[in-house]
Amino acid sequence: MNTIDKSRIIKRRVVRYFNSQNEEIIFIKGNGPFVFDNQKRKYIDCVLGYGPVILGHSNSIFNNKVSESLNTGIHLPSFTPYHENYISNILNESKIDIDVVSVFMKTSSEAVTGAIRISTLKTGKKGVLRCGFSGWHDVQHANSPSWHLPPQHRKAIRNTEGLRGVSNDEKVLNWVSLEIEELKSILNLHGDKIACFIIDAFQWSFVDKDVMEKAIAYCREFDIVIVIDETKTAGRVSPLGHIGNEVNLWDILILGKAIGNGAPLSLLLAKEDYYDYTLNSQIGGTHSKELLSVQCALITQEIMQTSNAYAELKKIGNSIAKSFNSVTEKLNCTELLSMHSIFGGSLLDIRFKDQIYNDPSKLFLLQRLFLDNGLLFLVGHPSFVSLSHNQLKTNDLEDIFYKSILSWLNEIN
Numbered sequence: 001m002n003t004i005d006k007s008r009i010i011k012r013r014v015v016r017y018f019n020s021q022n023e024e025i026i027f028i029k030g031n032g033p034f035v036f037d038n039q040k041r042k043y044i045d046c047v048l049g050y051g052p053v054i055l056g057h058s059n060s061i062f063n064n065k066v067s068e069s070l071n072t073g074i075h076l077p078s079f080t081p082y083h084e085n086y087i088s089n090i091l092n093e094s095k096i097d098i099d100v101v102s103v104f105m106k107t108s109s110e111a112v113t114g115a116i117r118i119s120t121l122k123t124g125k126k127g128v129l130r131c132g133f134s135g136w137h138d139v140q141h142a143n144s145p146s147w148h149l150p151p152q153h154r155k156a157i158r159n160t161e162g163l164r165g166v167s168n169d170e171k172v173l174n175w176v177s178l179e180i181e182e183l184k185s186i187l188n189l190h191g192d193k194i195a196c197f198i199i200d201a202f203q204w205s206f207v208d209k210d211v212m213e214k215a216i217a218y219c220r221e222f223d224i225v226i227v228i229d230e231t232k233t234a235g236r237v238s239p240l241g242h243i244g245n246e247v248n249l250w251d252i253l254i255l256g257k258a259i260g261n262g263a264p265l266s267l268l269l270a271k272e273d274y275y276d277y278t279l280n281s282q283i284g285g286t287h288s289k290e291l292l293s294v295q296c297a298l299i300t301q302e303i304m305q306t307s308n309a310y311a312e313l314k315k316i317g318n319s320i321a322k323s324f325n326s327v328t329e330k331l332n333c334t335e336l337l338s339m340h341s342i343f344g345g346s347l348l349d350i351r352f353k354d355q356i357y358n359d360p361s362k363l364f365l366l367q368r369l370f371l372d373n374g375l376l377f378l379v380g381h382p383s384f385v386s387l388s389h390n391q392l393k394t395n396d397l398e399d400i401f402y403k404s405i406l407s408w409l410n411e412i413n
């Protein structure tokens, strides 16, 4: 038995990082755009906790304000004016002219589960139609393809063992191809049993905007509740994410990850006329009213507002993508891989030539080689930037990209 891999903490593959020598990297500290491991090695962090750390690690303004906020206590008997202020600020900043009802959660998986329950109360139907990753709860995960890969590489349907939510009268359906014809045939067969259509906003990066708009319009013909999941994008692309400002496109909006700068907070916003369904769905638990994460979110919001942050993040992301793509040009491998600036640069995604996706070990090799050279960057999943990434020097980045991609090309050829 291999005892080295055993740990008391269950760590899924997505939270384990190995270099090309198969050495697991154990991180112990973060500062600005960097994380440090237990061997005192420094890495540029473009994972950022899978998105939350929007200001950068250990931001001193954030830290000081959070310390002050501890004096109010971190969990009071019920919701507080801080919770109210937070919602009002989001609405004011987004300038949307509708009112919403909100449910505070810790994770987006919970919020999406809540949205499914609300949708069932509203429609009397139990089926779910998904497009994109929306969390780990059974209905979100059972029978999922690899949602973060381009549509043509999403063949594998996985994760049914031990999960529910796939029985005949509670169908969970995937719109995998992002082709309207597939959606129409799903709706024609099952539309009368589908309560909600959940779309991860990241899926907008694979298609023209009007494809998603058409999809939403078709779903509306079947009285299906539209849930836009802005977990990866809220507080990053804009306060309401990529599409949240377009209030005609959603009934329920999910925010998460970056809104708390690492504190666990997620929000379900539903249109005002969902008040009764949302109340009656009885979603929420002990920690829903917890205050510390809301203080963190208020502080994050203030720092973002005063630093022109959304534009700055795009600038930073674009400059990283530019460095990467200049290196692939130098190495004459633009056909094989390129970095995409998603939603103006707020997210980054390396996309590969089709044949590379057929051999996932080639994808993961690149991630390992990045680590050898001091960079934490995801493959097969978008990566993230923080405001502190403006400290990075183009030459350093290009050097890391150059060494990593050169080794990668040597190994895969």
Ligand SMILES: Cc1ncc(COP(=O)(O)O)c(C=O)c1O
Residues within 6 Å of the ligand: 050, 106, 107, 108, 109, 110, 112, 133, 134, 135, 136, 200, 201, 229, 230, 231, 232, 256, 257, 266
């Ligand atoms: C679009 C989307 N929805 C939901 C989730 C689940 O969020 P959480 O991990 O907070 O439960 C994720 C997580 O990555 C996500 O990207």
